[in-house]
Amino acid sequence: MPKLEQFEIKKYWQIFSGLKPVENKVTHDQVLPILYNSKLDSSILNKIWFLADIDDDDNLDFEEFVICMRLIFDMVNKNIEKVPDELPEWLIPGSKAKLVKERMKMKQQENADIPKKEPPKMDWYMSPEDKTLYEDLWNSCTKFTDGTATFPALTIVLKSKFFNIGTSDFSKIWELINPKNLASIDKDPALLFIHCLRQRNDVNAAIPKELPPALANICNKQTIKYDLDSNQPNLTRPTTTAPITTNTDNESPSTSDAEIKRLENKLKELDTKSEAKRNQPVASSTSSIDPERLNVVREQFEGLLDYLRQQTLNNASNAQPPSADIRVITEDLDSIEQQVKVLENYLTKKKDELQSLKQEIQSHSN
Numbered sequence: 001m002p003k004l005e006q007f008e009i010k011k012y013w014q015i016f017s018g019l020k021p022v023e024n025k026v027t028h029d030q031v032l033p034i035l036y037n038s039k040l041d042s043s044i045l046n047k048i049w050f051l052a053d054i055d056d057d058d059n060l061d062f063e064e065f066v067i068c069m070r071l072i073f074d075m076v077n078k079n080i081e082k083v084p085d086e087l088p089e090w091l092i093p094g095s096k097a098k099l100v101k102e103r104m105k106m107k108q109q110e111n112a113d114i115p116k117k118e119p120p121k122m123d124w125y126m127s128p129e130d131k132t133l134y135e136d137l138w139n140s141c142t143k144f145t146d147g148t149a150t151f152p153a154l155t156i157v158l159k160s161k162f163f164n165i166g167t168s169d170f171s172k173i174w175e176l177i178n179p180k181n182l183a184s185i186d187k188d189p190a191l192l193f194i195h196c197l198r199q200r201n202d203v204n205a206a207i208p209k210e211l212p213p214a215l216a217n218i219c220n221k222q223t224i225k226y227d228l229d230s231n232q233p234n235l236t237r238p239t240t241t242a243p244i245t246t247n248t249d250n251e252s253p254s255t256s257d258a259e260i261k262r263l264e265n266k267l268k269e270l271d272t273k274s275e276a277k278r279n280q281p282v283a284s285s286t287s288s289i290d291p292e293r294l295n296v297v298r299e300q301f302e303g304l305l306d307y308l309r310q311q312t313l314n315n316a317s318n319a320q321p322p323s324a325d326i327r328v329i330t331e332d333l334d335s336i337e338q339q340v341k342v343l344e345n346y347l348t349k350k351k352d353e354l355q356s357l358k359q360e361i362q363s364h365s366n
Helices: 006-018 028-037 042-052 062-076 094-113 128-139 151-158 167-177 187-203 213-219 253-279 282-287 291-318 322-365
Strands: 025-027 059-061
Touching: 006 062, 025 028, 028 042, 028 062, 042 062, 059 062, 062 094, 128 187, 151 167, 151 187, 151 322, 167 187, 187 213
Parallel strands: none
Antiparallel strands: 025 059
C-alpha cells in the first residue's frame, strides 16, 4: 500500500468534520453510512473497524478515522486483496504506537493459551434421514439416459446448498469419490459426494486422502463412457444375448460378392493361360509360366474363392437387422448431446457471474 499523502488527510478531515464529532470523536452509528456505501462485506468492515479502534472505546478519533477510511478506500479500489491482520507501521499514529504494541502482545498471549483444535474426521455413516436428503438433491440434478451425472451438473445444484465450501474443496472431494476420473458418476458415489460436502460445509471436516476400502469399491465401479474412440468393451449397450458371427474383414455382403466375382475372373484367366500353354510349341516353353505352377496358383485361388463363398453364406444367415444398432447409436448420441448442453449451461452461468463481477468492480471504481 502507498503511504498517506497530505491531500488524503485533508479529504478525510473534511469527511470527519461533516460527521459533527463530539469531543473529537465519532461513534459507530455516525460512520455507519460511510461503511454501507462502500458495499464491502460486513465481515470486512468489522475487521477494519477493529483495527482502526486502537483504544477499544467503540469510537474513532481523527487519527483512528484516517486508518478506517484508508483501509476502506484501499479495499474498494483493489489496492489490497484483503484487510491485513495487523496495521502496517506507516499507518500507525505515533501517539498510539504504544497501544498497538500492547494489543498485539495481548493477542499473542491469547492465541498461545488457546489449544489448537484439529478439524473433525469425516464420518462415513449415512443415516436413513441423510440418505433421503441426499437422494432429493441427486434427483434434482440433470442426468444422462444412463443415470449418471457430471461434476458441473452436481455442483450447480449443490453450491446453492453448501455456502461454506470453496471451489477447490468441491474439486478435492470429487477426486476423492471419483478415483478413475470418469466424466460422470452414478447414484452411489454421488450420494457419498454430497455426504462429504455436507460435513465439510457444516463442521469443516478434514478431506481424507483416500476412501475406506468398502466405499472405494463402490466408487470404482465401471460406468459407460461416451467416447467414440474409447477402448472400453461394450461401448454401446447390447441389443441381444444371442451370439452373432461377424465378418472379421469388416466386409459388407456387396464387398464379398465383388471379391468372389474378381476371383472367378482370375480363375478363368488362369484356365485360359493353362490352355494356351498346352497348345504352345515346346521351343517357346522356356519363356512361359510352368504348368505345374499354374495349377498350384489355381488351387490357391479356388480355396480362397470357396472360403469367401462360405463366409458370405454365414454372414447372410446370421445377419441382424440394423435398426437395433441404429437405435443404440441414436441413444448414445442423444446422451452426448445432453452432456454438451449441461456443460454449455454451466459455462453460461459462469460467464454471467463474471459479467456481474465486472459490473460490480466498475461501479466501485466509479
